[in-house]
Amino acid sequence: MKYRLLLRKGAESDLADAYRWYSEKVPGLGNKFLAAVEQTLDSIQINPAGYPIIYQTVRRALLHKFPYGIFYVWEHTGISVLAVMHTARDPAKWRKP
Numbered sequence: 001m002k003y004r005l006l007l008r009k010g011a012e013s014d015l016a017d018a019y020r021w022y023s024e025k026v027p028g029l030g031n032k033f034l035a036a037v038e039q040t041l042d043s044i045q046i047n048p049a050g051y052p053i054i055y056q057t058v059r060r061a062l063l064h065k066f067p068y069g070i071f072y073v074w075e076h077t078g079i080s081v082l083a084v085m086h087t088a089r090d091p092a093k094w095r096k097p
Contacts, residue, residue: 002045004078014084048074
């Protein structure tokens, strides 16, 4: 069973910024980044409990081959993605409005 997935505006902005950055560095790398994000989001939808809780009810899934984490909350109605952040950034950023 796949759970419904909602990307909050902050997460969408994070994705767009990272895609743009990778695309500017190496042609095609932005698309590889998005593919890694999509693969991880699929995994989250199938098994949302498979990733550790890092703060209260917020879980984090790390991407393969890219230093990014997907921060999300799993509720009975679905999965809400709060942020997609580089692992070197302050992890408290996703808690800010």
